[in-house]
Amino acid sequence: MTLIPSLAETVSRARADLRMGLPVMIGGHIAAAVETLSAARLADMRALGRPVLAITEWRAETLKARAYDIGLARVQVPADADLAWLRALADPTGDLMTPLKGPLFTDREGDAAPHRAALGLAKSAQLLPAVLMVQAPAQPGLTVLDPAALTELLQAQAAMAPVAAARLPLQASERSRLHIFRPDDGGEEHYAVEIGDPPRDAPVLTRLHSACFTGDVLGSLKCDCGPQLNAALQLMGQQGAGILLYLNQEGRGIGLANKMRAYALQNQGFDTVEANHRLGFDDDERDFRIGAALLRKLGFDQVRLLTNNPRKVTMLEENGISVAERVPLITPRNRHNTGYLDAKAAKSGHLL
Numbered sequence: 001m002t003l004i005p006s007l008a009e010t011v012s013r014a015r016a017d018l019r020m021g022l023p024v025m026i027g028g029h030i031a032a033a034v035e036t037l038s039a040a041r042l043a044d045m046r047a048l049g050r051p052v053l054a055i056t057e058w059r060a061e062t063l064k065a066r067a068y069d070i071g072l073a074r075v076q077v078p079a080d081a082d083l084a085w086l087r088a089l090a091d092p093t094g095d096l097m098t099p100l101k102g103p104l105f106t107d108r109e110g111d112a113a114p115h116r117a118a119l120g121l122a123k124s125a126q127l128l129p130a131v132l133m134v135q136a137p138a139q140p141g142l143t144v145l146d147p148a149a150l151t152e153l154l155q156a157q158a159a160m161a162p163v164a165a166a167r168l169p170l171q172a173s174e175r176s177r178l179h180i181f182r183p184d185d186g187g188e189e190h191y192a193v194e195i196g197d198p199p200r201d202a203p204v205l206t207r208l209h210s211a212c213f214t215g216d217v218l219g220s221l222k223c224d225c226g227p228q229l230n231a232a233l234q235l236m237g238q239q240g241a242g243i244l245l246y247l248n249q250e251g252r253g254i255g256l257a258n259k260m261r262a263y264a265l266q267n268q269g270f271d272t273v274e275a276n277h278r279l280g281f282d283d284d285e286r287d288f289r290i291g292a293a294l295l296r297k298l299g300f301d302q303v304r305l306l307t308n309n310p311r312k313v314t315m316l317e318e319n320g321i322s323v324a325e326r327v328p329l330i331t332p333r334n335r336h337n338t339g340y341l342d343a344k345a346a347k348s349g350h351l352l
């Protein structure tokens, strides 16, 4: 029956549920994102069973909570813990200001697969990876997900379909087209700027650019994104051909709200990588397979890649795009971005 939602459609709904504060059912547990949980729903969940807070191994490390499960910890929630207690565990913004509640005790018995799947879902909804879980029978109206199926879907790659394309004269080149691609899993759309008419049978000058609202739009001095975007387009304009993929993976895939949380931590003295870890994220949560898929859709299988990030080269090669050349993309330093650029070079292997 085609009117029954597919797994991808159900997961997309579940993301929206968590973002509005509605719990979902994962493998016999009610799962609610702490970031959007209300006090009333916390009380209702408590009434149904023993609440456990799932956090990632990165967050557990900061909180000095023992992680017995691979990649995550299941923190026991004390009977008197309120929403503020949960939020303080989920959100590191106040770590230095408010002494942490502890000691924290974590579960080691039982199956952590539902908790792992729930954390994956929260991340994919660009919420803080902290999920309150209570084992309980299915509740009417809540979206129901199987942990194994959810985990597999979160790792799968959505198919990208071209939606629309049109001529778009740019300062960098009047001969430019913008293509819009839409994934079949309800996720973000991504864009391709095609400059000139690059031949499909030769390596094309290519930039995989991840969205940075602060750098690209506002001209933030904290990162190198805006200047890199402009420099890439300029070069493609000068050479008469190129492809710039604008991937909507704001904040290396954690979303703008979490990136601002990371910036707040950076104001407290942590670097870009430490800030992601304290929030519970990996330092880079982007899926670069999307770039390879879009290039293939556009008819390319060879590139000259504008980047300083060796991971982008490896990911493209692993996904069937041959990188004939890596073209460095160095932009000016200023007193606000120099620490960021140094951290990327020292910790993320960027070549500067």
Ligand SMILES: Nc1nc2c(ncn2[C@@H]2O[C@H](COP(=O)(O)OP(=O)(O)OP(=O)(O)O)[C@@H](O)[C@H]2O)c(=O)[nH]1
Pocket (backbone or CB within 6 Å): 208, 209, 210, 211, 212, 213, 223, 225, 228, 249, 250, 251, 252, 253, 254, 259, 262, 263, 272, 276, 306, 307, 308, 309, 312, 329, 350
């Ligand atoms: N989480 C987080 N994301 C950031 C921070 N500063 C910039 N970003 C994001 O980092 C991404 C930068 O993307 P890119 O410039 O494409 O990638 P890169 O890994 O630096 O590699 P190249 O620029 O190709 O050398 C964008 O999504 C920005 O929004 C930060 O401090 N924290």
Ligand SMILES: [Zn+2]
Pocket (backbone or CB within 6 Å): 212, 214, 215, 216, 223, 224, 225, 226
């Ligand atoms: Zn940026």
